[in-house]
Amino acid sequence: xxxxxxxxxxxxxxxxxxxxxxxxxxxxxxxxxxxxxxxxxxxxxxxxxxxxxxxxxxxxxxxxxxxxxxxxxxxxxxxxxxxxxx
Amino acid sequence: xxxxxxxxxxxxxxxxxxxxxxxxxxxxxxxxxxxxxxxxxxxxxxxxxxxxxxxxxxxxxxxxxxxxxxxxxxxxxxxxxxxxxxxxxxxxxxxxxxxxxxxxxxxxxxxxxxxxxxxxxxxxxxxxxxxxxxxxxxxxxxxx
Numbered sequence: 001x002x003x004x005x006x007x008x009x010x011x012x013x014x015x016x017x018x019x020x021x022x023x024x025x026x027x028x029x030x031x032x033x034x035x036x037x038x039x040x041x042x043x044x045x046x047x048x049x050x051x052x053x054x055x056x057x058x059x060x061x062x063x064x065x066x067x068x069x070x071x072x073x074x075x076x077x078x079x080x081x082x083x084x085x086x
Numbered sequence: 087x088x089x090x091x092x093x094x095x096x097x098x099x100x101x102x103x104x105x106x107x108x109x110x111x112x113x114x115x116x117x118x119x120x121x122x123x124x125x126x127x128x129x130x131x132x133x134x135x136x137x138x139x140x141x142x143x144x145x146x147x148x149x150x151x152x153x154x155x156x157x158x159x160x161x162x163x164x165x166x167x168x169x170x171x172x173x174x175x176x177x178x179x180x181x182x183x184x185x186x187x188x189x190x191x192x193x194x195x196x197x198x199x200x201x202x203x204x205x206x207x208x209x210x211x212x213x214x215x216x217x218x219x220x221x222x223x224x225x226x227x228x229x230x
Contacts (some may be wrong), residue, residue, distance in 0.1 A: 003097070005096050005211050007219075008098075016098060018097045021094055028103055
C-alpha cells in the first residue's frame, strides 16, 4: 500500500507531486494550493489511512459473514453459489 | 555506462517528474553518438478513472524522446498498442525506450527518465520500480 501517496491525497486532494520510496523529504510538488503538509501532519494522515484500511477489511469480513449466514439460513452454501456460476 | 535503480518513484502529476533512472557519460569526441537504452518497470494504478502514463527521455534539460500523445494526453505507446486499459485497474509492465543521440559535446552528459500522468485523483498514480523491481539505463558511445 502506497501510504504516503494516500496520506497526501487525504490532506491535499488537488495537489500533484512525486516522491521516492516512502520518504517525505523527497516530495516534489508540481501543483500545490497553500502550504505543503508537514511531516507530522502526513504521519497522522498515514495512520488515518491505515485505520480506514483496517476498517474496510473488517467491514468486508462482516459483510461476508452476514451473507454466509443468510445463505445457510436458506440451506445454501458458497459451493452452491459457485455451482450456479455466481 | 550502465546504471540500475530499484528506488520506487511515485508519480501523481500531470507535469513531468524525475524518476531515479539516470546515468552520465562523457563522450570522448564531440562527433560521437550515444545510444541510449532504457528498460524500466512501470506500474499504473487507478480505481476512479482512466490513467495513461507517459515517459520522457531527457538529456540535461532537453527532452529527446517523449512517449506522450499531445492530443489525447500522455501515454506509454507500448501499453496503448497492446490495447490495455487502465480504467479502474492496476498493472505493472516492463517498458523500453531507445534513442541514438548526438550530444555534440565532450562534457559529462546526463540522461534521465521523467514520468507523467494524464489524470490525477485520490487513487490515481504510477510507480516506477514498484516493489524494488529494477530499471536499467544503458549509455553506449559510438564513434563517428
